Amino acid sequence: MIALANPARFSAIAEKILPWLAGATAVLFAIGLWQGFFVAPADYQQGETVRIMFIHVPSAWLSMFGWTMMSIASLGVLVWRHPLADVAAQAAAPLGAAFTLIALVTGSLWGRPMWGTWWVWDARLTSVLVLFLMYLGVMALRAALDEPSRAAKLVAILTLVGFVNIPIVKFSVDWWNTLHQGASVFRVDGPTIHPAILVPLLINALAFTLLFLTLHLLLMRTELMRRRLRGLRLRAAESGA
């Protein structure tokens, strides 16, 4: 971790890891899609629409994973002042927003045939919509502030305040009476999904997670370049180059 605190060293290590991560992501997606479409059977209640779950559930998990990652990075900004913490938080925001949007849209496309409605204002759906708006909010706040260190602190505070919504998203189905079904994978008494559907779901979840991590590393490297570019331009302007 100490070695990774150096942005240049982090960037060099990330450059070596990225092709392997990208390759593993592609392989897992190929296996996941094959399992999801050709191996997993139709569900006895959902029928063929269960196949939407193979993209909806991983996206929904990543929507919470992204904000949790940003919250840990925000602690890094405010408490430990880690040089890469703000870069990590900034890189995770568009990814989290994209996967939250996928979760919302695919959930709606599943809900129409299964529930008979595209949308209901129940606690789970509403809290995920709030999460999506929060992602847009932190990106807008960062874009609106010119001074990078001030932007980092304000975004970190907003992110940590917004973390309150993560347990609300997770436990909304337990705390309130929702149309959205309760947890069926991460349960104290074990998953309630048949292995024929659970295995493809977990493979796809791993593929989506690796995709998130691959893009996160790439965006972190890009942001480090952008910041170095900004620094060099300032130096060049000061020296009159």
Added chain:
Amino acid sequence: MTPHTGYIIAAYAFAAVTVISLIVWSLLDHRAQRRALADLEARLGPEAAKPNRGKK
């Protein structure tokens, strides 16, 4: 084909378009920053290529 095939195709299409857009945007942004940085470092000379350790 089932009565719900359209919903399944729409869900996968939306996810695919979003993920591919994200990948393309990430790669294009990365390439643009890398080129801009390389150009500026070349213009400023070898001193600029050293990591910026801040002013003493």
